[in-house]
Amino acid sequence: MQEISFGSDNHSAVHPLVMAALSEVNQGFCFGYGDDPYTEEVIALLRDSFGGNCDIWMVMTGTGANVISLQALLHSFNAVLCPHTSHINVDECGAVQKFTQARLLPINTPDGKLSPELIEPALGGRGDQHHSQKKIVSISQSTEYGTAYSLDELSALAEYVHSKGLLLHIDGARLANAAAYLGVSLKAMTSEVGADVVSFGGTKNGMMFGEAIISFVPELTQNILYFRKQASQLYSKARFIAAQYKAYLQDELWRSCALHANRMASLLAQELDQFPQVRVTQKVQANAVFVILPPEWIKALQPRYMFYMWDEVIHEARLMCSFTTREEHISTLIRDIRTLSECRENGIIQNLQ
Numbered sequence: 001m002q003e004i005s006f007g008s009d010n011h012s013a014v015h016p017l018v019m020a021a022l023s024e025v026n027q028g029f030c031f032g033y034g035d036d037p038y039t040e041e042v043i044a045l046l047r048d049s050f051g052g053n054c055d056i057w058m059v060m061t062g063t064g065a066n067v068i069s070l071q072a073l074l075h076s077f078n079a080v081l082c083p084h085t086s087h088i089n090v091d092e093c094g095a096v097q098k099f100t101q102a103r104l105l106p107i108n109t110p111d112g113k114l115s116p117e118l119i120e121p122a123l124g125g126r127g128d129q130h131h132s133q134k135k136i137v138s139i140s141q142s143t144e145y146g147t148a149y150s151l152d153e154l155s156a157l158a159e160y161v162h163s164k165g166l167l168l169h170i171d172g173a174r175l176a177n178a179a180a181y182l183g184v185s186l187k188a189m190t191s192e193v194g195a196d197v198v199s200f201g202g203t204k205n206g207m208m209f210g211e212a213i214i215s216f217v218p219e220l221t222q223n224i225l226y227f228r229k230q231a232s233q234l235y236s237k238a239r240f241i242a243a244q245y246k247a248y249l250q251d252e253l254w255r256s257c258a259l260h261a262n263r264m265a266s267l268l269a270q271e272l273d274q275f276p277q278v279r280v281t282q283k284v285q286a287n288a289v290f291v292i293l294p295p296e297w298i299k300a301l302q303p304r305y306m307f308y309m310w311d312e313v314i315h316e317a318r319l320m321c322s323f324t325t326r327e328e329h330i331s332t333l334i335r336d337i338r339t340l341s342e343c344r345e346n347g348i349i350q351n352l353q
């Protein structure tokens with residue numbers, strides 16, 4: 001067990017209120033596969049939170065949510081435009097390509113965010129039988145760089161995407177962190193800006209497992225029901241996902257967990273800023289801090305504080321905070337960084353004791 005980890009928000013435990021909710025439904029018999037009163041109730045609650053005319057499905061994983069959402073909207077001859085940093089492009093082992101047979105067309109972005117200006121040059125080949133036909137723009141909110149689209153940016157993007165006859169998919173594995181950062185409702189950031197299909201993650205922010213797919217284009221996504229089963233994402237004991245979501249939605253637990261994680265990331269970035277040898281490379285808006293560190297510090301720090309390298313070439317690390325990150329975790333890391341910086345001033349670099 002790692003004492004302190006900045007490796008991932010997945011390294012966190014489960015929120016005690018979510019655990020309690022799991023225990024509460026852990027009795028008696030209940031229909032499976034979502035035909036249970038808990039799932040029905042939580043779908044109604046989610047519909048209230050997201051607003052409007054939407055269909056909702058529960059799945060097990062964030063990758064599953066992305067795959068199934070995109071599969072419902074794509075033919076094999078289609079293409080999905082996405083930031084080059086997107087989880088679907090980098091971290092899903094080609095799952096989207098496997099299940100949809102469509103192409104992913106990654107677009108380079110400086111901050112993990114797409115804009116009409118970045119998308120426009122990638123839109124050629126429409127109606128040309130030699131080219132994959134662009135169908136979806138997929139973004140992440142918050143992004144893999146810990147940045148967040150503003151409501152204006154989302155509205156402008158959705159309007160542009162629709163004007164080109166495309167659909168807007170949002171990977172919301174960290175939707176809660178973005179809503180907490182912007183101080184807005186889930187509805188304001190999704191249905192009200194014109195998103196088409198969105199996922200609402202739970203696992204990174206207090207749940208044990210479970211993600212929800214929300215479709216604002218129900219007429220286009222009816223087949224999700226079948227794709228979910230084919231992709232092994234239909235969990236039989238569905239009441240245990242529903243119970244978690246009920247606790248997660250109650251008094252907006254998702255928001256307080258995300259606000260805490262975001263606040264920890266801001267604090268960490270602020271503390272790192274005092275060291276001239278360190279450079280935070282992205283705006284800290286959600287729960288991630290991207291930072292360039294001297295390579296010898298990375299070697300000394302990594303055994304004690306689990307974190308991943310984002311870009312080995314420039315020595316850029318990714319430090320993630322979660323609802324379980326505590327201020328003392330940050331002060332301990334900063335204390336060790338101070339020791340390293342003093343060693344460096346004295347011309348000695350040594351491993352931390």
Ligand SMILES: Cc1ncc(COP(=O)(O)O)c(C=O)c1O
Pocket residue numbers: 060061062063064066087088140143144171173174203
């Ligand atoms: C932005 C984003 N989307 C999707 C996922 C996939 O989630 P899972 O690991 O549950 O498949 C992750 C996981 O790290 C993620 O960061």
